Amino acid sequence: MTAAEAAPAEESAPAAPASASVAPAPGATPPRAPLVARAAAELTGTALLVAVVVGSGIQATQLTEDVGLQLLANSTATVFGLGILILLLGPVSGAHFNPVVTLAEWWTARRGGAGVTLREAAVYVPAQIVGAIAGAILADAMFGEPLVKWSTHDRSAGHLLLGEVVATAGLILLIFGLARAGRLQYAPVAVASYIGAAYWFTSSTSFANPAVTIGRAFTDTFAGIAPGSLAGFIGMQFVGGVIGLALVALIFMPGRSAE
Numbered sequence: 001m002t003a004a005e006a007a008p009a010e011e012s013a014p015a016a017p018a019s020a021s022v023a024p025a026p027g028a029t030p031p032r033a034p035l036v037a038r039a040a041a042e043l044t045g046t047a048l049l050v051a052v053v054v055g056s057g058i059q060a061t062q063l064t065e066d067v068g069l070q071l072l073a074n075s076t077a078t079v080f081g082l083g084i085l086i087l088l089l090g091p092v093s094g095a096h097f098n099p100v101v102t103l104a105e106w107w108t109a110r111r112g113g114a115g116v117t118l119r120e121a122a123v124y125v126p127a128q129i130v131g132a133i134a135g136a137i138l139a140d141a142m143f144g145e146p147l148v149k150w151s152t153h154d155r156s157a158g159h160l161l162l163g164e165v166v167a168t169a170g171l172i173l174l175i176f177g178l179a180r181a182g183r184l185q186y187a188p189v190a191v192a193s194y195i196g197a198a199y200w201f202t203s204s205t206s207f208a209n210p211a212v213t214i215g216r217a218f219t220d221t222f223a224g225i226a227p228g229s230l231a232g233f234i235g236m237q238f239v240g241g242v243i244g245l246a247l248v249a250l251i252f253m254p255g256r257s258a259e
Helices: 003-012 035-063 067-093 099-110 118-142 158-180 184-201 210-216 227-251
Strands: none
Touching: 035 067, 035 118, 035 210, 067 184, 099 118, 099 158, 099 210, 099 227, 118 210, 158 184, 158 227, 210 227
16 A cells, blocks of 8 residues: 555544553653663663673683783673663663763753753662672672682772773763764764773773772672772772763853854
């Protein structure tokens, strides 16, 4: 049946009652998921992300002694894993998996932008931390490692802390810049690609995430970080988050209408 043939039938059909329940049109904003579902998505997504990071690191060290190949395997697995998780869980919770992203979104929301409320952020952040710890334990379990063994990988040097500032600032600039530009549909590819690149161009290999940093302290493997290095890394990640938001405000400053 052609569109022209279908038109009379559509015109003669009785109008649906205004109160009738209809499915949202394609492309319409879906109903917001319940907070418990969003918290579950954040917990699960962060857990799987850390499992990918830690698990691929363990696998890499078992397959080769070449540190460069180990990092290549680790970063490649992270790129694909992160991209898939954002694509899958983004429509539910926004796929933050990162307290800096969540708090940055809360900050922009309180200043009139879209984002999470303080109550929602207070649920998201603990879910992300618990998920990260669970993900590290899961990865250790899959490879027969001790379920919880504090990392001995010291990462306290100043140049590594600078790397975390750069990595996190770039991540926030990317995410919120995409939002300002109306291009969030590219987030799964863009964010995953950025993290994969930052593995290589930052001295710290781009943790850029306080929850993931905490989770990685629970495993004494390739991807681990010593508990004594946590405070410095997390502190610099929040500094990077602030810098990232400042760059977003500067670069994506609203233009003034022509007089």
